Amino acid sequence: MDQLKQVVGLVRSVLAPELLGTYLHGSAVLGGLNPASDLDVLAVTRKSLDGRKRRALLEGLLKISGLTATVRPVELTVVVQSEVRPWRFPPVGDFLFGEWLREELRAGGLPQPGPMPDLALVLTMALAGDHPLTGPPPARLLDPVPHADLVRASIAGIPELLDNLADDTRNVLLTLARVWATLATGRIEPKDAAADWAVSRLPPEHRPVLEHARYLYRNCLYAEETWSHELTAQVRPHVDEVLIHINELR
Template sequence: MSNMTNEQIPKEAWNALRIAKNVLGSKLIGVYLYGSSVNGGLRINSDVDVLAVVNQRLSKTTRKKLTERLMTISGKIGNEEGMRYLEFIVINEKDNVPRQYPPRNELVYGEWLRSEFEKGQIPKPTFDPDLAIVLAQAREYSISLFGPELSTILDPIPITDIQKAIKETLPELIDGMEGDERNVLLTLARMWHTMSESIISPKDVAAQWAIPRLPKQQAKVLDIARKAYLGEYNDNWDGIEAEVMPLVNHIREKIESLFNS
């Protein structure tokens, strides 16, 4: 749990809360700020992560209205106005208490999906292994913007669910690396750290942990991703696949060896 003053809470989170109350009304149980905002502090390119818990499933109309409103308050990728990207997840309490695996979301809003939203595609509810990691993070480090503390609503997420989620999402993460190299490398470092130490830490902290455990050249590549994440370095990943892939394969092998132990 984190103690933050209202001034320290990003404006995108307050805007998301206002929209959630407006669109969801009596369906809303709670709205929570989690992620780097409350665990380690926002980095230069950090998303603002918000989780909403509702007491029933959402109709397509409600999901459409929510998505359209969120698009107006979340920064587009590369925007010049200093608006942060919003990641907004809605879960239905009835789908997640008692705990199930994989957990089910009602809606995920993220800037990587904006082009789909602009074409009028509305996010559908899905069973999502990755949500187990999100809920574990949010349950441990979040602040309530509205409603009771999250830990009083959600059951604890066992480490076995998190390990299962890492195993299931690892191939897809690596497949989606092109154009998202920094994020993928840091997420791999975090997965390795989580599998080894049973904790979920901020990406730069996980990278710091991983760097001394890597061969020298690979450590350099991961350190570029870490520094860029902190805003200390301008990274350009074009044409350096030959340096990136040995690092990806090395960390993947480390993670996979931990699945079996």
């Protein structure tokens, strides 16, 4: 995977000698990449990045990441080991890049350290995937995340998801299904597997929306995504139904 090699090469060149390890997580280790899946990479460092390294990492990622049939979106998370080991909640992330942040970052912002509840999920996937790209196995650098903190992290992200429902419908629906499945089972599943789990537990009238989101995830790039008026009208009732189940478990 040439693009992944580019990401790892960039991280090594910018973060060395403070880099402790880089790890694949997300779809690539949970069940396989789909057409629009991100390349999800976690980097663990000894200390926080300075401004020069933040700029170099950002400029490199803007060139490597994309949303085309041949260039995947890259999500890179950098954590300082001492901020996540010993584990505490909420964890602090040092740098985050994703395609949804592209315009904001190109406008002049550099990713800065700050609380990042979603790291609970990222670290759990990195540990479960056990896929070092550089460095030792992740369990040598990271502590396991308690289930209670997986629940807290999953719930913490819901308001932002709902804010993006109209613009990122597919991803929001699948992520909410995964939140529901994680709270119920304690496992973090691939988004389409979480949708399988959720569809079987939804009333029939709330299934078509999630089934369509799952189809898009498995088969289509974001630019190819389409929603009929009929399905669009069913999105919010579906979300309200899923939120009822999530609230029952929280």
